[in-house]
Amino acid sequence: MDVKIFDNDVEAGKAAFDIIKTGMDNGAKTLGLATGSTPVEMYKAMVASDVDFSNMTSVNLDEYVGMAPDNDQSYRYFMQSHLFDAKPFKETFVPNGLAADPDAETKRYNKVIADHPIDIQVLGIGRNGHIGFNEPGSPFDAETRKVPLTQSTIDANARFFDKEEDVPRFAYSMGIGSIMKSKKILLLAFGEDKADAIQKMIEGPVTTDVPASVLQNHKDVVVIIDKAAASKLS
Ligand code: F6R
Secondary structure, X not given: OEEEEEOOHHHHHHHHHHHHHHHHHOOOOEEEEOOOOOOHHHHHHHHHOOOOOOOOEEEEOXXXXXXXXOOOOOHHHHHHHHHHOOOOOOEXXXXXXXXXOHHHHHHHHHHHHHXXXXXXXXXXXXXXXXXXXXXXXXXXXXXXXXXXXXXXXXXXXXXHOOOHHHOOOEEEEOOHHHHHOXXXXXEEEOOHHHHHHHHHHHHOOOOOOOHHHHHHHOOOEEEEEEOOOOOOOO
16 A cells, blocks of 8 residues: 655645546546545635546445435535536446335446546545444445444544434445445545554454455555554554
8 A cells, every 4th residue: 555644634735636636647537435524625726626537437425325416414415515516527426325125226326436436536544444434344345235334434424423322223335345346446534533544444354353454465556644544553
């Protein structure tokens, strides 16, 4: 893994976008995208740029089950407001939180990924080492599926909701097998509360207990972190 350490998330977000720009110059057509606090500065840099994304396709990692796209906590809403409304893409895919049939929705999303192979996948990381909503114990070969969120993730995401009970208990998540097929992976992490997960991801054993540790097996991963997230690396 190529580990790059920055002073803050603003500098790191710009650096992440620079890597995406270089990828686009070299023919990347499909971006795998993440939500949450971590990629916000990168999306700001994208929006502030003069780069045209209208030939690009995006495939998001996940969506809460039961969440309408126009609900301001949905990941579709997040993507529209942080990126797509300002920078239109050719096509944007996010799992449909309101799908009536979860099996059909996961099949549909797996076909979306198969039809749009991901050139550059952007990832955050959970405090428990999750990527997407692939919580500890998730199989390394999984495709998109409906997954229960762990209490650690529910607690972490409660900050976005009025009450903890409002945090959805299930999500559709791209699986680790699909993430690993991306040609290039950019994993971003900021702050001390990610330091443990970052240390285990980079220096620990490859184990399903720390889902992000699987990235040690990918040939092109750039880890973009701040000093706080890097503080437990040896
Ligand atoms: C979001 C996602 C999650 C987050 C992770 C970190 O689409 O898949 O894995 O990347 O939970 O969240 P933040 O960035 O809010 O700390």
